[in-house]
Amino acid sequence: MAGSCAGRPLPAGPRSLADALGHALAEPLLALTDLPSFDTAAMDGWAVAGPGPWRLGGAGLLAGEEPGPLGRDTAVPIATGAPVPPGATAVLRREHGEADPARDLLYDRSPGPVCEGQDIRPRGQECRSGEPLLPAGTTVTERVLGLAAAAGYDRLTVHRRPSVELLVLGDELLDRGVPRGGRVRDALGPLLPPWLRGRGAELIGHRRVPDDPGPLGEAVRSSPADVVITTGSTAAGPVDFLHDTLRSVGARLLIDSVAVRPGHPMLLAELPATSDGRARRLVGLPGNPLAAVAGLVTLAEPLLRRLGGRREAGPVRLTATAALPGHPHDTRLLPVFTSGQGVAPLPFDGPAMLRGLALADALAVVPPGGVTAGAAVDVLELPGR
Numbered sequence: 185m186a187g188s189c190a191g192r193p194l195p196a197g198p199r200s201l202a203d204a205l206g207h208a209l210a211e212p213l214l215a216l217t218d219l220p221s222f223d224t225a226a227m228d229g230w231a232v233a234g235p236g237p238w239r240l241g242g243a244g245l246l247a248g249e250e251p252g253p254l255g256r257d258t259a260v261p262i263a264t265g266a267p268v269p270p271g272a273t274a275v276l277r278r279e280h281g282e283a284d285p286a287r288d289l290l291y292d293r294s295p296g297p298v299c300e301g302q303d304i305r306p307r308g309q310e311c312r313s314g315e316p317l318l319p320a321g322t323t324v325t326e327r328v329l330g331l332a333a334a335a336g337y338d339r340l341t342v343h344r345r346p347s348v349e350l351l352v353l354g355d356e357l358l359d360r361g362v363p364r365g366g367r368v369r370d371a372l373g374p375l376l377p378p379w380l381r382g383r384g385a386e387l388i389g390h391r392r393v394p395d396d397p398g399p400l401g402e403a404v405r406s407s408p409a410d411v412v413i414t415t416g417s418t419a420a421g422p423v424d425f426l427h428d429t430l431r432s433v434g435a436r437l438l439i440d441s442v443a444v445r446p447g448h449p450m451l452l453a454e455l456p457a458t459s460d461g462r463a464r465r466l467v468g469l470p471g472n473p474l475a476a477v478a479g480l481v482t483l484a485e486p487l488l489r490r491l492g493g494r495r496e497a498g499p500v501r502l503t504a505t506a507a508l509p510g511h512p513h514d515t516r517l518l519p520v521f522t523s524g525q526g527v528a529p530l531p532f533d534g535p536a537m538l539r540g541l542a543l544a545d546a547l548a549v550v551p552p553g554g555v556t557a558g559a560a561v562d563v564l565e566l567p568g569r
């Protein structure tokens with residue numbers, strides 16, 4: 185998506201590790217220490233100085249203790265994770281040493297000679313203080329929290345996550361039970377909130393809005409969200425009021441339909457700013473569920489990514505294992521299953537269908553005319569693959 189449509193990333197600030205989860209790093213993560221920050225025993229056994237045999241001496245060294253120096257030809261019991269004493273040349277594993285308590289001697293019974301530095305994790309092996317560990321724009325995952333803690337961080341400087349309000353339109357939608365009386369179940373109400381949260385949104389509201397320009401206009405006008413996402417009402421049907429509503433609230437259409445199937449009526453608009461000058465945008469997803477997902481993946485997600493300061497996630501190029509049918513002049517987004525072999529299409533891929541999508545792990549970006557078996561195709565990964 186063009187940067188000018190999406191705007192700049194939201195401001196950044198410090199957050200505790202727990203609160204930073206799901207946000208994007210606003211600065212590269214630099215190591216605050218060498219890792220490990222001291223020469224560390226990698227195994228339970230003895231710290232030894234010289235080639236052995238060794239005189240056994242001293243109380244054992246445990247993790248979390250600062251040891252005194254070790255004299256030449258001596259050995260001291262050591263636990264995994266304990267700092268190796270100055271003067272030690274290696275750690276001899278417990279199973280490779282034989283102690284003679286009567287003579288206070290330790291013999292090396294390892295298969296080969298103990299090499300200098302064996303089973304010592306040297307200071308700085310993983311990184312040096314100041315070394316960049318992760319670039320700005322990285323999403324803070326559970327794994328990143330672990331690394332940040334290990335590298336000495338109590339807080340991380342992260343971007344604010346975009347707040348999102350979801351407005352689901354359609355008087356024909358049912359919230360429970362089997363479709364009846366010409367009505368259908370709301371499939372997007374259950375699908376969108378967890379998807380959006382998983383993609384860096386802070387969902388601040390989710391409600392159904394009637395197919396009526398009054399309540400729709402009021403909901404759009406009053407929303408404090410950075411991004412309002414609507415579903416349905418993008419086309420020109422008798423109760424499709426979204427375009428009229430956008431005009432009436434003074435919105436500026438930035439994207440009004442895209443040459444893609446499904447999803448072509450998707451739209452992006454700039455809403456009037458909040459009273460404190462904060463920019464607001466609206467993404468209109470089409471009502472057909474697969475079309476809505478197409479708009480979610482190609483319009484809403486890139487916008488949220490950009491606002492949240494997260495790095496771009498480009499498509500992955502794979503090989504089609506079977507022909508992927510195309511549209512005559514628009515791009516098609518097809519639910520596909522990817523494997524070591526490549527990309528396979530799935531049945532039930534119509535704009536109103538979710539059956540193929542539920543089995544899919546990606547959307548293939550099929551250029552006009554289609555892709556022949558054996559040809560390369562770009563795919564966009566879906567959550568949960």
Ligand SMILES: Nc1nc2c(c(=O)[nH]1)N[C@H]1C(S)=C(S)[C@@H](COP(=O)(O)OP(=O)(O)OC[C@H]3O[C@@H](n4cnc5c(N)ncnc54)[C@H](O)[C@@H]3O)O[C@H]1N2
Pocket residue numbers: 352353354356357368369370371372373415416417418419420421424446447448449469470471472473475535536
């Ligand atoms: N004359 C034309 N008609 C339509 C065109 C067109 O170009 N010319 N485009 C079609 C395409 S493509 C799409 S996609 C839809 C987009 O319509 P809207 O965004 O206005 O959506 P609705 O009319 O409100 O609903 C369409 C369809 O989807 C069902 N729906 C809506 N919301 C949900 C939901 N939350 N869960 C499940 N199903 C939902 C709704 O009942 C309709 O069946 O317009 C075509 N028409």
Ligand code: MOO
Pocket residue numbers: 444445446447448449470472475476535536
């Ligand atoms: O664009 Mo419609 O979205 O083909 O279903």
